Amino acid sequence: MKIAVIGGGAGGIAAAIYAKRNNMKNSVTVFERGDRILKKLLATGNGRCNLSNESISPENYFSHTPDSLEQILSAFPENEERQFFASLGILLCSESGRIYPYSRRANAVSDALRFECERLGIKICTNSFIDRVLVKDKLFIIKGEQFDSVIISCGGMSAPSFGTDGNSFKLLKALGHTVTPTCYALSPVKVRENVKSLKGIRVHCSVTLYDKNNMVKQEEGELQLTDYGLSGIVIMQLSRLAAKGSTITVDLMPDFSQEELSEFLTERRKKLSHLKAEDFLTGFLHKALGQYILGRCGISASLPASKLEENEIFRLAKELKKLSFTVDCVLGKEQSQATSGGALLSEFNTKTLESKKHSGLYCIGEALDCVGDCGGYNLHWAWTTAYIAGKAVSKCLK
Ligand SMILES: Cc1cc2nc3c(=O)[nH]c(=O)nc-3n(C[C@H](O)[C@H](O)[C@H](O)COP(=O)(O)OP(=O)(O)OC[C@H]3O[C@@H](n4cnc5c(N)ncnc54)[C@H](O)[C@@H]3O)c2cc1C
Numbered sequence: 001m002k003i004a005v006i007g008g009g010a011g012g013i014a015a016a017i018y019a020k021r022n023n024m025k026n027s028v029t030v031f032e033r034g035d036r037i038l039k040k041l042l043a044t045g046n047g048r049c050n051l052s053n054e055s056i057s058p059e060n061y062f063s064h065t066p067d068s069l070e071q072i073l074s075a076f077p078e079n080e081e082r083q084f085f086a087s088l089g090i091l092l093c094s095e096s097g098r099i100y101p102y103s104r105r106a107n108a109v110s111d112a113l114r115f116e117c118e119r120l121g122i123k124i125c126t127n128s129f130i131d132r133v134l135v136k137d138k139l140f141i142i143k144g145e146q147f148d149s150v151i152i153s154c155g156g157m158s159a160p161s162f163g164t165d166g167n168s169f170k171l172l173k174a175l176g177h178t179v180t181p182t183c184y185a186l187s188p189v190k191v192r193e194n195v196k197s198l199k200g201i202r203v204h205c206s207v208t209l210y211d212k213n214n215m216v217k218q219e220e221g222e223l224q225l226t227d228y229g230l231s232g233i234v235i236m237q238l239s240r241l242a243a244k245g246s247t248i249t250v251d252l253m254p255d256f257s258q259e260e261l262s263e264f265l266t267e268r269r270k271k272l273s274h275l276k277a278e279d280f281l282t283g284f285l286h287k288a289l290g291q292y293i294l295g296r297c298g299i300s301a302s303l304p305a306s307k308l309e310e311n312e313i314f315r316l317a318k319e320l321k322k323l324s325f326t327v328d329c330v331l332g333k334e335q336s337q338a339t340s341g342g343a344l345l346s347e348f349n350t351k352t353l354e355s356k357k358h359s360g361l362y363c364i365g366e367a368l369d370c371v372g373d374c375g376g377y378n379l380h381w382a383w384t385t386a387y388i389a390g391k392a393v394s395k396c397l398k
Pocket of ligand 1: 008041051052167363375
């Protein structure tokens with residue numbers, strides 16, 4: 001059987017390997033638009049490649065048709081992922097549930113996948129942008145060549161410098177598939193407030209997203225402040241649901257209630273009366289962040305701590321518990337790590353990921369309407385769907 005894989009990213013390469021291993025007689029060709037395969041994989045997890053997570057559940061994913069998720073995720077046997085990487089010679093390890101290659105190097109994973117493609121004789125065509133797939137007599141024609149089956153694995157629209165600019169959705173639409181509304185997910189946000197002085201600060205906190213006055217989502221973890229706004233895992237997790245004008249509040253002291261915090265600050269004013277206000281918060285807060293909070297409360301940095309009034313202590317406690325930012329925009333394209341929305345799952349058989357519209361056509365990875373949380377969930381989705389389609393494609397009866 002002649003199989004074409006469009007897109008040489010994580011999903012496409014894993015699917016090619018599964019398809020070939022399943023039947024060595026299969027001829028498998030990967031078309032990749034870039035000058036090399038697996039470019040994006042090298043950038044994942046800050047170059048460390050957080051390739052999966054120990055705890056996988058449909059709740060970690062968003063899709064417009066969530067009913068299909070359970071079936072797709074459970075079709076990947078529990079041990080299969082470890083066995084797959086072990087078969088490539090990659091030792092895995094876990095950090096707080098996040099799975100990485102033991103070397104913590106993404107290029108170890110990309111090299112191992114490349115070596116396996118070479119060993120299996122998978123044909124890799126780089127600099128091959130596929131802008132259309134013709135269907136004729138139940139066969140697929142790509143660049144004038146006939147294939148029995150095609151796996152579409154061209155990713156989403158995030159991070160176009162890695163070759164993913166949303167063209168997969170055009171290909172799918174041209175083949176008669178529905179593409180659900182798309183938006184950038186796992187992105188930092190730009191805020192209206194001037195936060196330049198906070199650039200580079202990382203702080204453990206709880207963040208809450210509000211739409212008008214309604215709470216939308218809450219996350220706890222490390223917040224990263226940038227010169228334009230907010231980033232870090234806690235923000236990326238919320239970003240899909242944020243929009244211009246949304247409010248994000250940051251609780252910098254999640255272990256204290258506001259009352260406890262007021263008492264703590266009152267006590268501190270007694271003990272540290274010799275300090276100026278600018279140093280009053282140092283000791284439990286980054287100095288620049290403390291000064292920013294004083295500014296937001298309208299308290300002069302040179303004021304002696306002993307002169308802080310009750311209402312100023314109250315304002316400080318309030319601000320520390322609910323530092324509020326207004327979203328100017330959710331940063332997209334290059335800064336986002338994944339795409340929400342994609343090929344409608346219900347148009348594919350969840351046991352095989354074969355299209356219900358064209359026998360022999362499959363779709364996997366981020367091109368499908370499914371986005372995971374931060375923490376290895378998106379690569380896990382790529383391996384899962386690659387496994388399902390890669391195995392099924394060999395059995396496809398045409
Ligand atoms: C900076 C960054 C860090 C990330 N870190 C993590 C992480 O640590 N853990 C995690 O789980 N997820 C992470 N992700 C998300 C994860 O990388 C993706 O969800 C995953 O790579 C999707 O796999 P895929 O095979 O579907 O698509 P991709 O890996 O995006 O690959 C698609 C490939 O298709 C090619 N292509 C596109 N169109 C065509 C065409 N028409 N013809 C030929 N080729 C085409 C592209 O060039 C690309 O190589 C990160 C993403 C980014 C951008």
